Amino acid sequence: MRLNSSFLHRAGGIGVVVVGTLLGILSCLGAGQPGGEVAKPPSQTPKVRKGDLKPVPESAQPAASHAPFETGDCQLCHQRADPANPGPVTKAGNGLCFDCHEEFPEIMARKFGHVAASESCLSCHNPHNSKEPKLLLEKASALCFACHPSIQDLAEKSPVKHGAMSEGAQCMSCHNAHSANVEHLLIQMPRELCLSCHNKEGLTDAKGKKLPNTQHEFEEKPQLHGALGFGDCSACHNPHGFQHFRLLNKEYPAEFYASYNPKVYALCFECHEAGAFTEAETDTLTQFRDGLRNLHRLHVNKEELGRTCRACHEVHSSKLPHLIRESVPFGSLGWRLKVNFTDTPTGGVCAKTCHGARTYNNSGVPSVAPVVPVVPAAPVVPAAPTAGVATPAAPTPPAAAVKKE
Ligand code: HEC
Ligand code: HEC
Ligand code: HEC
Ligand code: HEC
Ligand code: HEC
Ligand code: HEC
Ligand code: HEC
Ligand code: HEC
Ligand code: HEC
DSSP states (O other), X not given: OOOOHHHHHHGGGGGGSOHHHHHHHHHHHTTTOGGGOOOOOOOOOOSOOOOOOSOOOGGGOOSEEOHHHHTTOGGGTBSOSOTTOOOSBSSOSTHHHHTTOTTHHHHHTSSEEXXXXXXXXXXXXXXXXXXXXXXXXXXHHHHHHHHOHHHHHHHHHOSBOOGGGTSTTGGGGTBOSSEESBGGGBSSOHHHHHHTTSSSSOOBOTTOOBOOOHHHHXXXXXXXXXXXXXXXXXXXXXXXXXSSGGGBSSOOOSSSBOOOOGGGGHHXXXXXXXXXXXXXXXXXXXXXXXXXXXXXXXXXXXXXXXXXXXXXXXXXXXXSGGGBOSEEEETTTTEEEEOOEEEETTEEEEOSSSSSOEEEEOSSOOSSSOXXXXXXXXXXXXTOTTOOTTSOOSSOOOGGGOOOO
């Protein structure tokens, strides 16, 4: 099993993760990365950028004019008051600005500072006037793109684009250009940030398909996916744009059915054990089994009409255990087919759904297949190649007692 390093890095609240996951994380850390630190290549991002800092002529009708320039007091920054020949500035660096913007040293001392701003205010602002609001040298996103070309590529070339990048305040809907108390210069904690827009009906994707109100979904369905335990959305989504369905970081099918191939579930298999969908019989890889018979494989691993995870699971949160969904949309009339899942101490029951009531028993006594003697599950050690995120933690009780929360 693999857990990506960014996921580990996010695991600030590691205590919320069940022990099985923790073991998985540790086993992953063992792979030659002491302390989980990955050496970062030196940054290629320029720290300063020289724009045209001359005053914009009146004829160009500047949209913003800096108060000390507007009043003609060139000597506040330059050596002379003479507008025709003000001479050099009296101070190099941001100190010139901090003389009047006394709040700024404090702003720049927030937990995460933007290197560009601590290096030079003049990379983005004209000290005199500008055709753009806030004395910006160029349109805000063009300014950002000049130093962050990889973000520009994502925003403009991605097959799946994110409206947040082109609408409203664009970059500044999520980032503060100067500094922030949240990592990556975010203006709010990631979850609140995303929900500040995804809190309404009526958002649609590029094909006009309605997107659910994500905030409402979280309120209605309180049992969070473990991947969301840290309130992070970037574990699965790229907010700037991406090549995969729904801005997902890795591949995941867009449709209800998919021909099985581990590649199309790369997103889920980044954290969950792919073996849970390939082995016909198992007593460790999954609890969705009847005796040894692997029901995950049975439903998902098909050449034709393989059920995708969404046939049974929610991905953000759910009302039912194991992220099982209450119903699935069926047909074009808006009708929802109930899943009617009941969690039992020895497995579960799905009734009046895609099929009649079926019970599965993962306690060692299969309910629909002949009784197979079940060997107690081997204790899961961190390095065990079969240890999936949701595999019960060591020491593993005999299979008869296995029941995870
Ligand atoms: C708030 C501070 C501030 C005020 C007030 C100000 N300037 Fe400047 N000015 C600067 C800075 C900073 C630079 C860039 C200096 C550098 O590039 O080293 C600059 C550069 C210039 C330049 C361009 C010089 C060059 O070589 O490109 C001109 C022209 C200029 N200022 C004219 C004026 C005039 C005229 C006034 C008054 C009407 C004025 N400035 C008021 C801060 C100010
Ligand atoms: C002599 C005092 C003074 C200096 C020096 C000064 N500012 Fe200002 N600045 C002001 C005042 C006054 C305002 C307008 C009041 C306000 O909006 O807070 C202002 C507003 C601004 C704004 C907002 C403009 C808008 O349209 O909303 C920016 C951006 C700005 N300053 C940047 C700078 C930068 C960058 C420097 C250093 C190169 C600097 N200031 C130096 C006095 C100064
Ligand atoms: C990376 C680009 C960038 C740099 C560098 C930068 N700013 Fe800004 N600044 C912005 C943007 C973008 C805005 C407009 C923010 C918005 O609309 O939310 C802004 C707004 C401002 C404002 C107006 C704030 C307001 O609430 O209206 C001031 C004042 C200001 N900057 C001062 C500074 C000072 C002082 C520095 C240097 C310490 C600096 N900026 C460096 C991008 C930058
Ligand atoms: C003059 C170049 C420059 C400009 C312009 C600039 N940045 Fe940056 N930015 C940097 C540098 C340098 C870093 C430090 C990180 C690095 O080296 O990659 C950085 C870091 C960041 C980070 C934090 C990365 C992290 O993971 O912590 C964000 C977010 C960011 N910039 C957003 C913006 C936005 C939004 C704008 C436009 C308002 C902008 N930048 C404009 C140079 C710039
Ligand atoms: C400023 C508003 C805004 C913010 C903040 C925002 N979004 Fe969005 N998002 C939108 C809009 C508008 C759409 C509708 C489709 C489109 O235009 O891309 C959308 C669509 C999406 C989609 C579906 C994309 C598709 O076309 O399939 C995903 C996934 C998404 N957002 C995730 C996020 C995540 C994760 C965050 C937080 C990092 C976030 N959003 C923050 C405005 C926002
Ligand atoms: C919908 C919210 C949202 C918008 C809009 C947005 N970002 Fe980001 N950005 C994020 C989040 C969330 C992260 C942290 C990603 C992570 O945790 O890996 C981030 C990270 C970054 C980083 C550092 C990490 C990286 O991927 O290189 C940079 C630089 C950055 N953003 C620049 C920008 C620029 C430039 C814009 C505007 C063109 C922009 N962002 C618009 C949410 C947003
Ligand atoms: C474990 C991975 C994962 C995490 C973490 C995650 N998402 Fe998603 N998200 C998905 C998947 C998968 C879909 C596609 C669902 C589908 O169509 O079946 C999706 C879809 C979406 C959509 C499109 C509307 C919808 O529900 O289909 C939005 C908006 C969204 N996510 C926002 C968020 C926000 C906000 C967060 C953080 C609070 C977040 N996601 C965290 C995997 C994730
Ligand atoms: C036919 C319905 C169905 C489908 C399709 C399905 N699951 Fe499950 N899954 C379940 C049930 C039921 C459980 C609860 C098992 C139990 O009783 O603990 C479960 C449990 C899980 C667990 C917990 C660990 C385990 O295996 O016991 C994970 C992780 C999981 N599913 C991931 C997935 C992924 C990823 C997909 C798509 C590749 C998927 N599931 C497709 C029904 C399904
Ligand atoms: C970033 C890592 C990560 C990704 C990506 C991820 N998960 Fe998870 N998932 C977790 C963690 C952590 C848990 C909680 C551990 C546990 O319950 O054993 C979990 C739990 C689950 C559970 C509930 C298990 C139970 O029995 O309660 C299901 C179902 C599940 N994930 C399905 C999926 C599906 C489907 C995908 C792909 C769309 C996916 N996960 C992608 C990390 C992830």
